[in-house]
Amino acid sequence: MGLNKRKKRVLLSLSFALFILLPLIVYISFPNTTKLIISLVTHTLPDSSHLSRIRNDLLNQDKFTAMLKTHEKEALDRYKRTGRTSFVKKYIHKTPTSMFDIHSFHDYWEVWIRTDILESRPLTSFLIRLGMIRDKNAETFFSNQCQSIICKKSLTSAVIVYNKMFDWGIFRPIRLNITESDETSGVSRHRLTLQEWNDSVAGMHRKGQGTAFSQ
Numbered sequence: 001m002g003l004n005k006r007k008k009r010v011l012l013s014l015s016f017a018l019f020i021l022l023p024l025i026v027y028i029s030f031p032n033t034t035k036l037i038i039s040l041v042t043h044t045l046p047d048s049s050h051l052s053r054i055r056n057d058l059l060n061q062d063k064f065t066a067m068l069k070t071h072e073k074e075a076l077d078r079y080k081r082t083g084r085t086s087f088v089k090k091y092i093h094k095t096p097t098s099m100f101d102i103h104s105f106h107d108y109w110e111v112w113i114r115t116d117i118l119e120s121r122p123l124t125s126f127l128i129r130l131g132m133i134r135d136k137n138a139e140t141f142f143s144n145q146c147q148s149i150i151c152k153k154s155l156t157s158a159v160i161v162y163n164k165m166f167d168w169g170i171f172r173p174i175r176l177n178i179t180e181s182d183e184t185s186g187v188s189r190h191r192l193t194l195q196e197w198n199d200s201v202a203g204m205h206r207k208g209q210g211t212a213f214s215q
Contacts (some may be wrong), residue, residue, distance in 0.1 A: 003156065008113060018043070022032075027180065031058055032050065032053065032100055032101050033100050033101050033102065035050070036050065036132060036140050037175070038101075039132075039174060040132060040165070040171040040172070040174065041170070041171070043064075043172050045174060045187045045188065045189075046174065046187055047187075048182065048185065048186070048187060050176065050187070051176060051177075051178050051182070051187065052129075053099055053200055054130075054178055054179055055177070055178055055180070055185070056180075057095075057098070057099040058089070058128075058178075061095065063091055063093070063094075063099060064095070064111075065213060067091055067093060067111070067184075068113065068124060068126065068213040068214075069214040070116050070184065071087070071089060071091075071113045071115060071124065072122045072124050072212065072213055072214040073214060074089075075085065075087035075115035075116075075117060075122055075124075076122055079117045079120075084085065085095050085116055085117045085118075086116050086117075086197065086202070087114070088110075088113070088114045088115075089110065089113055090110060090111070090112050091110075091111045091112075091113060092108050092109070092110060092111070093108070093109050093111045093182070094106055094107075095107055095108075095109055100192055104145075104147075106145065107141075108143075109128050109130070110128070110129070110164070111126055111127070111128050111195045112126065112127040112128075112194065112197070113125070113126045113127075114126075114127075114197075114198065114201050114202075114205075115133070116201075116202065116205035116206075116210070117172075118205060118206070118208060121142075121212060121215070122212050122215070123190070123205045123208070123209070123210030123212060124211055124212065124213055125179055125180055125197075125201040125205070125210060125211070126179060126180055127177065127178070127192065127194075127197045128176075128177075128178040128179075129175065129176075129177055129178075129191055129192060130174070130175070130176040130193065131173060131174070131175050131180065132171075132174040132175075133166070133173040133174075133175075133191070134163045134166040134167070134173075135163065136157075136163065138143050138154055138162075138163075139159045139160055139163065142159065143155040143156040143159070149156065162202065169188070173188070174187065174189070175187070175189060175190060175191050177191070177192040177197075177214065179197075180211050181211075183213050184200060184201070184204070
């Protein structure tokens with residue numbers, strides 16, 4: 001009888017330790033994603049450090065910076081041929097999701113790039129509009145990248161629950177509007193429209209404010 005009581009105490013102690021340690025382990029393993037999930041649960045907006053981290057990650061990707069430089073070159077070529085000073089185009093960029101602590105996976109992001117030519121010099125801005133929102137396609141998109149059945153089923157189930165949280169009102173959408181600078185980036189409930197972004201960028205470039213990625 002005494003042995004059974006000791007076993008129960010040991011099991012209770014282990015269960016309590018696991019209850020305390022598991023969230024800590026998850027936080028240590030996935031700190032950036034955990035912070036965003038906490039924002040979803042608490043209905044608060046995450047701080048802008050997430051935008052800086054994602055931007056820095058992108059600007060360290062050779063394919064992303066090459067895309068910006070190619071766009072600038074095309075804008076300059078068009079300016080020389082036609083005299084047009086503005087060039088806006090949408091691109092699709094394949095990016096690893098390591099900035100969210102999720103390795104060995106990738107996503108495709110829509111990237112808008114605008115270059116204005118001011119005194120023969122290119123000034124370029126980009127816009128990426130990410131959303132922590134209900135996404136039915138994500139239930140299969142990410143799980144199809146898994147290398148094992150366990151990963152596939154676990155990830156599918158996790159994304160289904162994630163989507164249900166929005167249906168039940170537990171999560172509220174969060175929008176990450178990411179640009180080349182802190183001044184024009186932002187976190188909100190509002191998805192920045194292309195018109196809002198274009199108007200803001202055009203005014204900024206007219207003042208000579210902007211970035212030249214190819215010079």
